[in-house]
Amino acid sequence: MKNITLGISLFFTLLSYAQVSTNKAHDAIVEEFLTNCAEKHNYGFEMSEWQECLDQGLKKDSTVAYLWQQKAMPYFKCKKYEVGMPYLNNAVLYNKQEWLPYRGFMKCIFTKNYSEAIIDFEECIKLYGNGYRMDHTYSFYIGLCYLQLNEYEKAEKLFDDYVADIYKNRQQLEHPTAYFYQGIAKYELKKWEEAIAVFDKALKIYPQFSDVKYYKAICWLKQGKSREEAIALISIAKEDAAMGYTINEDNTVYETYPYQKKFSK
Template sequence: MKNITFGISFLFTLFSFAQVSTNKAHDAIVEEFLTNCAQKYHYGFEMSEWQACLDQGLKKDSTVSRLWFKCKKYEVGMQYLNKAVFYNKQEWLPYRGFIKCIFAKTYKDAIVDLEECIKLYGNGYRMDHPYSFYIGICYLQLNEYEKAEKLFDDYVTDIYKNRQQLEHPTAYFYQAIAKYELKKWDEAIAIFDKALKIYPEFSDAKYYKAICLFKLGKSKEEVNTLIGSAKEDAAKGFSINEDNTIYETYPYQKKFIK
């Protein structure tokens, strides 16, 4: 019995080491072919060069899920991410929840993952925001605005309580969007203004604030002036300020027609 126990423990140790080694190998491939290769090129107009870098990385190891997601091949990438979650849930379950929310846009599945993260590990952070922030985005996309409002209100309250945590314009933006969807125009404007105080060129905040002003019956001149300013800022690249907006359009991110 003792030998069997030792054998199982030894195999588990080897298996765990193999998983750690694989993750380190994956990280090295991401650094070589995404960070040091693809990101030398502009994602908007040098897509062939960008894609060539990712393809090289995937030829080296096709199981690197992050490269598939940067290629917008979500279904392919998810099978490898699911394996990563199976082997190391604490590390990869939050990332999978984030991917489902922002990239794959499978919002109900994202909520399941992120709520499990909170239950198991607390309301930790991924990509600068707590898990509850992404659940809030999911609820916005599922038209469950009251649930989204509560989550964003709590998030912003926590920011105020924690003086070491900086106010975040994106947090204010989605809090205001929840108010906007609930037709709380005055509240939404006040919160959009908080986002704009931190990030004055925030085109998306200006656009939705303009709609709120219109709903409140403000003058066409005031509304059109603000929309014009939003278009100018958007043309200069000032939009939702999140790292992954280079790959995916975030919910409520305004794309102006030229």
């Protein structure tokens, strides 16, 4: 029995050592071929040089997940989704915990493959719990996907739970985008009064939130409020949008988010 215990202990010691050694080896490859090579180039106009550096690193070790993700990333940013996704799939293959939620995010916000995004995020929750990616929980993105698939009741439940969790924990500050989508779910379910109440919470945090003002104005119209008041609020929303006050997620630089209002000039 003592020998078995010692054997198990030795196995886990060697496994831990192997993981540390692998991580150090991967870090060295990332430094050599990403930091000191690819990042010397601007992938906006030197894509081939960027990719050649990463390819050299992957020839050295094809299991470095971060290099696969870095191959995918610039293609997504220039909307070459079909080119980038196979590289991202390889990143998930070699480091699922890190890159599966990222792939779900890319499918939700960039490629708009909502059913596939739900599958990725549900697997994330099953394997790792309801963690965060890009400032929001995995269930938040599932809610976005349900909005885009017209499954509004499912979306409402997820956003209600998300906002309640934020309020309960308080470690995560109340987020105007969370309120926006909670309100949108209620708007789609024709719960005009509830939607307005939630939109007002978003505006309390972010008074210039143009998208919220637009949908609040539509709710007013649906309630029978005067057309003049609704149009006045839409005009204010349009002015706010012209100054850049829209959904303030980082990736709105690259993609339009669900229900983000683009006002004509």
